[in-house]
Amino acid sequence: MTATSEPLVSMQGLKKHFDVSPPWLNRMLERKPRLHLRAVDGLDLEIPRGTTFSLVGESGCGKSTVARLVVGLYAPTAGSIRFEGTDLTDRPAGDPPAIRRRMQMIFQDPYASLNPRWRVRDIIAEPLKCFGMLPDRASEDREVGRLLELVGMNSQDGEKYPHEFSGGQRQRISIARAISSKPDFLVCDEPTSALDVSVQAQILNLMKELQRELGLTYLFISHDLAVVHFMSDFIGVMYLGRIVETGPARQVFANPQHPYTRLLLDTIPDITMARRDREPVAGEVPNPIDPPPGCAFHPRCPFSDARCRSELPELRNAPSGARTACHAVAEGRLADGPVRAVPSTPAQMPT
């Protein structure tokens, strides 16, 4: 995944650990240990300008944490985040303003991410005010009207409140707010997963159009592989805080290497393969507080051996052109054909 020019956004060795220890008194009296949840555990990625990079994975794999780290809502435990070469690590959200103006976020739930007591015009104008981009209210009104029309709404809708709109329209308002400060980079955290399919199609089409017209770069987060396939140029498949496979979307979908990617692609319900008895993936995502040693996927992996149980695989170039973190792929002991999951499933108990 080497772009000819400098990537717009890059992350090196990015980690975010959450302290989920029991309270101090319990640790002292009951001798309970400190516990850390490793939500993101060493992530390297580069997002070339003007492209869509998607992170995909099941719940709890750390994809939303990455989104929050990138825009500065969380401070990373280790590693660095760069935007056009400027190091943003350990800078609070909003600093430096010249760069923060250029990155915005679209959230999953359009019902929770718009202030119900603000008029739509004030919601959309807030970034303009924050960054002091327009001199007076009249030009602000004109800009809000233009943005509303850009996202397919009526310029008169600015006087209304969010509750007067449906979920799809609210997500359009979120998008208008996100693009109001003329950003280059949008972080979209499951922007359509709360919407119905026909509305999802409208929003995805709108996002693609805006990308073309405004030259936007997206970090797109989703658990829906079909949506990711539609949107992405590059893709990273996450499992338990790490990227297990990354590369150009076309190649990863056409020729998935990592057993987890292959299992995911095998299990998604597909409307074109009606009545196919699909092979369910056995097992569940392990607890990130106490991940398995070695490769985190080995308890569910049909190709695991002694090395997988002890040694953490690094991302390496795979023959397909993607990069894969898998010993079996590196050693070439991966059989072709459909992946059969290991049948035995140890019961997963939250602690």
Added chain:
Amino acid sequence: MKQSGPLLEVRDLSVVFDTRRGPLTAVDRISFDLSPGEILGVVGESGAGKSLTGTAITGLLERPGRIGGGEIRFEGNRIDNLPPEQMRRLRGRRIGAIFQDPLTSLNPLFTVGRQLVETIQTHLDLGREQARQRALELLAEVGIPAPEKRIDHYPHQFSGGMRQRVVIALALCANPKLVIADEPTTALDVSIQAQILAVLKKLCREHGAAVILVTHDMGVIAETADRVAVMYSGRIAEIGPAAQVVKAPRHPYTEGLMGSIPVIGTGADRLTQIEGSMPRLTDIPAGCAFHPRCPCARADCAAVRPEPRPVGDGKVACVLYDGGGI
């Protein structure tokens, strides 16, 4: 049980909500049949009335909602007008239900085993030990590892997928003839979703239970259902064999719905878009409810509500097929 004839017949069923501004019709004169052992998928977007249809059949409608008209026949007998006590006995024993959120369908204060034993003893004439034995068998059937240990655990000790397995075990414990599954996999991850659907399909086949699978996920329907009913604004737009509805949709709404789903392996740069959104219950348009959004709408669409007509192996409610069908 009669061998011939449908297991469930729904005729002109309406569900109405009484509000201060007058009644709102959420389900509007829908009819369908369900054969024994058949899996019928009910799809539609939020607010299409698919969950209410399931709720009406189980007799769990809550005020201000009520059945506004029509008939529901189960094994030939009307069940829409049964007194609550009789309906309660039917529900659970003959009709099982699985809901979307597995955490709220289980009581957090009781062990899984206690809830299973209680349900089994309510419906079947079994002693405590026998009921526990039956509960163990059921847990093993739905694929819970080490059931003899897990039976004494509380719901919070199970993961989402395992909880939904327990809920399926609860729904099946009296060997019902009909299971109503309302979005059973929506709260789960894709890989877990596949496991749950496989369990649901296998067990219903083994127990000979028919299933009404309510979901908004077309992929789930395409893989699981024998027949599909597509709902829009409280009406059935199209009903027919799953392969026909999914691969060769006839109703313009179904066609748009199918086109709006991204599919892996196609190089499409744009998804088919149905403009606008589903009307609110307060202003459902006259005539065909879909006509303001329909690319094929004609003048008469706004005047007459189309009745479902036989097309192919299914039925479509659209003027395009009013000219005699096939």
